Amino acid sequence: MEPGGDAARLGLGRAARALPPRLPPLLLLPPLLLGRGLRVAAAASSSGAAAEDSSAMEELATEKEAEESHRQDSVSLLTFILLLTLTILTIWLFKHRRVRFLHETGLAMIYGLIVGVILRYGTPATSGHDKSLSCTQEDRAFSTLLVNVSGKFFEYTLKGEISPGKLNSVEQNDMLRKVTFDPEVFFNILLPPIIFHAGYSLKKRHFFRNLGSILAYAFLGTAVSCFIIGNLMYGVVKLMKMVGQLSDKFYYTDCLFFGAIISATDPVTVLAIFNELHADVDLYALLFGESVLNDAVAIVLSSSIVAYQPAGLNTHAFDAAAFFKSVGIFLGIFSGSFTMGAVTGVVTALVTKFTKLHCFPLLETALFFLMSWSTFLLAEACGFTGVVAVLFCGITQAHYTYNNLSVESRSRTKQLFEVLHFLAENFIFSYMGLALFTFQKHVFSPIFIIGAFVAIFLGRAAHIYPLSFFLNLGRRHKIGWNFQHMMMFSGLRGAMAFALAIRDTASYARQMMFTTTLLIVFFTVWIVGGGTTPMLSWLNIRVGVDPDQDPPPNNDSFQVLQGDGPDSAGGNRTKQESAWLFRLWYSFDHNYLKPILTHSGPPLTTTLPAWCGLLARCLTSPQVYDNQEPLREEDSDFILTEGDLTLTYGDSTVTANGSSGSHTASVSLEGCRKTKSSSEEALERDLGMGDQKVSSRGTRLVFPLEDNA
């Protein structure tokens, strides 16, 4: 370090342009944010001519540097755009030639890797030394420094700490710094559109049919997986300590944290192939639903583990109070985020219902976008998790608001989020490839890595097989062995694990986790992605199914369809309860929520008690009165969805297509006698005619690249 090395070149001129040469690495979207720096108001200079002259020269030098930096920012963003463009073109080529062994995300990673190597070894080390100076008299770091330079005050903000050993290496390669973004970018810019899209494009029908199993896999399964991986890794860490491979602290909570971040599965590759091959819809729903929800679970779980702070000095040992506090935090954050998301969704539904905004699709789309985004901000402002809130907001929007939108806005909103999702996802994956070489704090520990691979394998196994066994006890439509193997195989890790891992790379343990996560993502995306098609055929999983068709009813369900089968009457208590719960929800949703929030459903005047007639009249959409029939029909596929839901939880596989269709299951709708007529009626109509509309009107899960495939 040579403090003040080249100081003369660097003073600030009259215009007081801030020098942004070592800007925070958050230049993601904006080439820009960092652009030509701030030109904050400067105190008027009042020096003589000579001083002004030198000041003008300095200003010139400053401007040049600022410009240079701006250019570098632009170039580094261009690099990513180039990467994405290349990826898009190659994806097209692959799709065109029907190559399936490598998914777009795998491809994005490979291109990222290549560019990473080039940047790492191909670019000259530009040093920023002369721009720094040392100021050693303090004994603490502050967030802001005010530096008094011959009467002028300059404001500095803290960027972070630099470990002494890295003082040189950190500064050596500006380009590497430029392409290394602030981790929060992933969490706050790239993940929300991905997660929202997942919620918004949820194929509700199959999702709700398997809701119980999905919830079990996502909540119980993720927790099981997290604890098993955490404990196994703690063993690995102990082993590493014994053989002297561990040079720094690695607590039990760190291991659990690793378990949490690595438990978020992201079978985007598998699902893309499923979609392309039209593989079994129930398996699809199980995998998709699980991965969507376990992302949310993993986020909340990891922040609960971070919050686990034992009281005593002897930290990082088990403490029951702290444990329950963590559980409380988990529940609090999860339910809070859920509520936020649902509430914003409901508000949007109300606004779109009670205004005639649908006459102006642009306004409607803009409002929809803003409201969905505000969910994220609202949750963050209240201390909940924005990403989780966004997920539930997406589901609510799809369930209610979508009905109120104009036809144009429906396609607009879907397409908008589809594009955002596509770009964000491929960006993350290409960044992952890049990070393997440009991230400067990798800790490669072979034992830890091998241990982690074994642990995630065991964790996944301990999650899928026992849970499936228990679920099969209660399920009519069993989850077969081949499905279980496929779910086991599809447990690959992706964007969410990466985003969680990169979020905090401050300690040695976290750096090791980050490196390991990166390698796990690489491995699983490439191997599992490439092996999906062979695996499907090896496991005899049906492909070529029309996604809106259902599997031919097997014997059990057929029995039910023929009449009131013994099972549906004599199920065990748990099954009864869950079915009752969901019937309750269905009738509540159908009779109250739908009519309040959308233009469909029975008029509230018929469903609400007589004494709130005025309110009911206000809340019910006039359309429902005017032309009740057409509107109900318009919504038929949505009712259908929940018809399915009810039926499923009555443990039958009654489906919407005529072949297996009948409405015997409504026999079990005893909890909602009063409203039975209307919902049954809707159901009947749906069973008869819903099929033609389902594909065009339901919120289908449209996978990014498969539209025209």
Place this chain on the structure above:
Amino acid sequence: MEPGGDAARLGLGRAARALPPRLPPLLLLPPLLLGRGLRVAAAASSSGAAAEDSSAMEELATEKEAEESHRQDSVSLLTFILLLTLTILTIWLFKHRRVRFLHETGLAMIYGLIVGVILRYGTPATSGHDKSLSCTQEDRAFSTLLVNVSGKFFEYTLKGEISPGKLNSVEQNDMLRKVTFDPEVFFNILLPPIIFHAGYSLKKRHFFRNLGSILAYAFLGTAVSCFIIGNLMYGVVKLMKMVGQLSDKFYYTDCLFFGAIISATDPVTVLAIFNELHADVDLYALLFGESVLNDAVAIVLSSSIVAYQPAGLNTHAFDAAAFFKSVGIFLGIFSGSFTMGAVTGVVTALVTKFTKLHCFPLLETALFFLMSWSTFLLAEACGFTGVVAVLFCGITQAHYTYNNLSVESRSRTKQLFEVLHFLAENFIFSYMGLALFTFQKHVFSPIFIIGAFVAIFLGRAAHIYPLSFFLNLGRRHKIGWNFQHMMMFSGLRGAMAFALAIRDTASYARQMMFTTTLLIVFFTVWIVGGGTTPMLSWLNIRVGVDPDQDPPPNNDSFQVLQGDGPDSAGGNRTKQESAWLFRLWYSFDHNYLKPILTHSGPPLTTTLPAWCGLLARCLTSPQVYDNQEPLREEDSDFILTEGDLTLTYGDSTVTANGSSGSHTASVSLEGCRKTKSSSEEALERDLGMGDQKVSSRGTRLVFPLEDNA
């Protein structure tokens, strides 16, 4: 200032979380970017238990503060989202009730003002004093400080200078700071989508018909207006000096700079009303074309003026060398940016033509988006102006790439940019309202403000009337007095003037300009926006015209249509040349560019010389051979556009609808004998049948809110 006031609370813990409480004000998109700070790798701490304990406490305090700051960021972004949501709902109400005296942008400003007042006077002053410390031994400011804190190094980046008088006020209100964005955000995030949309949605037919006049207004007119306003303002400044109202320097170049930024007109309000009322299309084209191009001219002009740096010590006096350097810079930047934009557009067209990407609309849309964005970055990386490049990229994309896109991508891209444009524009306007109260460095100078209003009025008059007079000498379809008055009246200022003004508020002069610009924008948007409808009827400007119909031919043009009128044969040399130039361009575009870049036009094998037959065969789209006719037809409206262009520059008002249609003008197509047959043929077909398709297939200027109006 109490340096180190509360130091004990603030040390950095093991995790070395950066404290981001006074983050750069660029939190625009991301609640986020600024989120929970960077967690850069920290050197492993190796102190005793007591130290660790205190470090843990500090860490806790730090985390809390970081979280608090993140919350504030979220809240401030939420404020803007709320503002936009409110604006959208009120716009809907206004549209619903057909209120036209206040445009959405005016509304956004009013809401911004209200929130600004609340923030300014309603929020408690939270002080950040204890977070700062003073460090006075340097005599220069550096971009980066490395602070050695008992062995650890912390990195600080310069934020900017703070004038001594503002030391307290700047720190007093965190909320005000939070809602004040980095000016570069406007330039680098908000303007590009607005400008790209303008280029992409250009109604080419009417634009090209009036291209000559539009170019004259945009280039000559803006330059004239800039110089007149600059000189008038210099007079005002002199006056202010005389009466002692000016407390700091205000150079002649500053006045010219003001002239440049305030010459960018933005008649978004007027055009929205035009669109709604279906006012005269030629007037629409003139206003829209002028405002689109003069934005570009104003940007480049203002940066050329900044670059005007006389050589001698006696700065800010006129210097011929510096002047010509500025002119050179103007031409260089303008042509460079133009080239960048056109080249990226052409590359996108080639890629979309030669790959079968249109089978995958999502890929296509993503590619389109990325390529368009890369124009901006590329231009910035090369030192040109991204915003200008983006404009020409938009025009090129609309002219070529749009033809190659799948139907789905066409609507997707249009809708995507429409939404972005809408959000960005309303954001800027609501920010403007907010800035009047939250911007902390206003300099209100009544004399300057009154002078500026007079100057822009005179500048606009000196720009419109003389230029229209000269243009009318050469135009067949004269620009009538009522049109000239309307153009005079519509010269309001908007987003571009604001973005240019806020970009640099470092000096006293610039602050005064910023305040004045803000007031001018307010005044013109409200008054002119509200007065448009009365003005239209007062000036007898036709409304209710079908935008794709043309005005009934007046006598002059009818004469030409009947045969080879005297004027078209005996025009002066300039007219001949320009007509020749555009004929040349038309035939070149039609015969070479279109066939190379799109799937339409005549096969290259017929237009290129025989010796490059192989090349021609490679470049020509196979579709052109396979089914030449249908494809030509498909593109008819585009050919039509240029048919019009040629005709216009043959100085007639031949139009596409049957009523006035004939192809006499092709008589003047002498410069392209060889290719006449094909283009004439296309023209003939267009004249006969293009009309039905024009409205559905051309790149129409769809104004944000008018889709279903």
